[in-house]
Amino acid sequence: MKAFFALFLLAPLPVLADGEPVTYHRDIAPIIYAHCTSCHREGESAPFPLTNYSEVSRKARTIRRVTGDRYMPPWHANSEVTEFLNVRRLTAEQISRIDRWVSAGKPEGDPADAPDAPVFTEGWQLGEPDxxxxxxxxxxxxxxxxxxxxxxxxxxxxxxxxxxxxxxxxxxxxxxxxxxxxxxxxxxxxxxxxxxxxxxxxxxxxxxxxxxxxxxxxxxxxxxxxxxxxxxxxxxxxxxxxxxxxxxxxxxxxxxxxxxxxxDTPPARKLEELQVPPAFGRKAGIDIPAGEANFTIRDSFTLPVDVEAYSVSGHAHYLCTTMKMTATPPEGQGPPRILLEIPDWDLDWQDTYFFAEPLVLTAGTVIESVITYDNSRDNPENPHNPPKRVKWGRESTDEMGSITLAGVVLHSDEQRELRLSLQKQRTELFAALGRTLKDKKVLARLPAIVKRLDRNDNGILEESELPRRLREALLLRLDQDGDKSLDGSEIERLEKWLARIETGDES
Ligand code: HEC
CATH class of the missing domain: 2.60.120.230 (Jelly Rolls)
Structure with a gap:
């Protein structure tokens, strides 16, 4: 893995002395081939190809602008604080080289200096799928x-x-x-x-x-x-x-x-995904007043066991501006480290970032996410003009926010402990609802309550039949098919859940 990473960092470029002329074939083509052509070619995602002198020189001014402000190549994680695999980022020297080339009038230079054109795998990248x-x-x-x-x-x-x-x-x-x-x-x-x-x-x-x-x-x-x-x-x-x-x-x-x-073989250790906050921030208090330029949510999770982490990825919508996940080891076990920092969140590029080397995070490490939003008029990404109050929701004009850390337990006999902690993290979302239902002794009276609520007597509790105050939480927890009502099997789930709460198996 290390060697692979190094290949991407070592740009195959001779260092240019100040004032030495920059030419396309010798100095620019290596940058374009290594960092742009994988997307900028026929059949790929970018809107135009960048594979030869005439294509690149035609777009030269725009290329200078988008490399200068690091809009291209697209890469949103701060790779100076965390080492990732396959970093798509130009060095300051490469950016200034492009700038000098454009300023000098885009000289083509000698085609004999050109590097070999890159070879891309056509068809399935990993061979024939199963x-x-x-x-x-x-x-x-x-x-x-x-x-x-x-x-x-x-x-x-x-x-x-x-x-x-x-x-x-x-x-x-x-x-x-x-x-x-x-x-x-x-x-x-x-x-x-x-x-x-x-x-x-x-x-x-x-x-x-x-x-x-x-x-x-x-x-x-x-x-x-x-x-x-x-x-x-x-x-x-x-x-x-x-x-x-x-x-x-x-x-x-x-x-x-x-x-x-x-x-066919199940892995010895299961890949676990730790979302902080869980459920894409559903209960993280995302309720952003219109015009609020700096709204923050934060949440944390303490690792119950040693974990080997592989990758990290974020999810949010348009209003999000920054994301940061840090790992703070227990007292005396080293300094906090940044797992992911996205200084300018862009909904368009929701990459999964793979650590250069798997990271070992010891039991007791606190994983914290901090996510910020800008719901003011000054945020050019704001989908509402004028801005309006935005809450958690599934539409892209609503908001979400969470960071996912993927990894495995370091010791295979600790799988269950991590599972249980993750389950607890999810169920804590609904703990308050559970307590209310327990206090009201709902389990013992469930059949009678259902009968009373089911005003049209069809065996299904429609949204309008649910108690208004608990409606949203009940549907979130129980409505499996998303039809905004609770049918027989979903009411049965409620019963089982309440039974687990009564016996103390679940909070
Ligand atoms: C991961 C894929 C990818 C890579 C790598 C990539 N691009 Fe792009 N590029 C895109 C896509 C997709 C678009 C169109 C969407 C957009 O503008 O965000 C684009 C748009 C552009 C634009 C048009 C921007 C505008 O404002 O009109 C330029 C210029 C550009 N890329 C240059 C480059 C250069 C130069 C590199 C290498 C240094 C590069 N790109 C690397 C995917 C890529």
């Missing part, structure tokens, strides 16, 4: 209009449990696919919603997610999980792609193909 699935029908993305969030259900029909080493997504219209999250659904709720509005897929996030096998963002290469690590893919699960489209100026048809790399 399982290939394609959307049944293409989805039409209009030429313009607002961004589209759409879920597509791809039945996998696996007869036995498998484990996923990597997923590679191949969009048919790469330029409009902004990012895609690979959810699993083992309950069939997504299938039920699929195509209801007459178009392939469905919108909204009200299906029951039972797991995740990764994400796709443009420009990030697919990567197999290290060692024996793999994510569970239980039999009977459907793959649900949650795709964000960005219209491109011309109508496009998207029919995504997904290649999945599998193994």
């Amino acid at each position: 399982l290939i699935v394609t959307m049944a029908e293409p989805y039409e993305v209009p030429a313009d209009g607002p961004d589209i969030y759409r879920n597509f259900v791809l039945p996998l029909d696996l007869a036995e449990d498998k484990w996923v080493k990597a997923v590679e997504l191949r969009p048919s219209a790469r330029g409009v696919v902004h990012h895609s999250l690979f959810h699993l659904d083992d309950s069939g709720t997504a299938r039920q919603l699929d195509g209801k509005d007459g178009k392939p897929g469905f919108s909204g996030m009200s299906f029951r997610r039972s797991g995740s096998i990764g994400t796709y963002v443009p420009g990030a290469s697919p990567r197999k999980l290290p060692g024996d690590l793999a994510r569970p893919l239980p039999r009977g699960s459907d793959l649900v792609l949650s795709t964000h489209f960005h219209p491109s100026g011309k109508p496009e048809l998207e029919r995504t193909t997904v290649g999945i790399y599998l193994t």
Whole structure:
């Protein structure tokens, strides 16, 4: 891993003396090939190719601007405080070299000085996948209009449990696919919603997610999980792609193909994802007054056992401005360290950042996230003009906020302890609700209460039939299929949950 990392850092450039002329072939092409062409070529996400002198010189002024302000190459983590793999960032020297080249009138120089053109793998980057699935029908993305969030259900029909080493997504219209999250659904709720509005897929996030096998963002290469690590893919699960489209100026048809790399062997240690705050910040108090320029949420989690961390990634919407996750070891075990710092959050580039070397975080380490938002008029990303109060929600004009640390327990016999802590973190979200229901002795009286609330006597508690004060929390905790009502099986879940609270198995 170390050698791989070093390759990316050692730019293959001779150092130029001040005043020495800069030419395209000798001095600029190596930068472009190493840092731009992977996206800026035919069939990739960037809007135009950068593969030769004429393409680069035509865009020279814009290139000077976007490299100067570090808009390109896209990379939002501070890689000076945390060492990551595959850092996409130019050095100050490379940026100034581009600037000098443009100022000097873009001299081409001698083609004999040019480095070899880069060779990119066509087709599957990791070789032939074990399982290939394609959307049944293409989805039409209009030429313009607002961004589209759409879920597509791809039945996998696996007869036995498998484990996923990597997923590679191949969009048919790469330029409009902004990012895609690979959810699993083992309950069939997504299938039920699929195509209801007459178009392939469905919108909204009200299906029951039972797991995740990764994400796709443009420009990030697919990567197999290290060692024996793999994510569970239980039999009977459907793959649900949650795709964000960005219209491109011309109508496009998207029919995504997904290649999945599998193994039959479950890993010795399970990859755990620690979200701080949990549930994308659902209970983190995200309620940002209109005009508030500096709104902050913070949350922390104490590791119960030693953890080996591999990667870190953030999630938020437009108003978010900065994110930071720090790890503070117990007293006397070294200084706090920054795991992720994003000084200028951009919803468009939600990368997963892999640590250059797996980080060992000892038991007792406090993982803290601090996330800030700007809901003022001065935030050019503000989707509301004039600004309005913004709360937590699933639409991109609502807000979310959390940072996810992925890793494994260092000692395999401590898996259960970490699991339990993570479960506790989630259930604490609903602890207050649980206490209220316990105090009111709801369990003993549940059948009578349901009967009374169910005014139309159809065996289902519709949203309007739920007590107003508890409505939102009850639906969040119990409404599995997202239809804003509690049916028989969901009421049964309430009963089981209350029973666990009574016996002290759950707070
Ligand atoms: C990870 C993929 C990726 C890499 C690497 C990348 N780009 Fe881009 N680039 C994009 C995408 C996607 C867009 C269009 C969306 C946008 O503007 O954010 C873009 C847009 C641009 C634009 C147009 C910006 C504007 O304001 O019109 C320029 C110029 C550019 N890139 C230059 C570069 C240069 C120079 C490099 C290398 C130093 C580079 N890019 C590396 C993906 C990439």
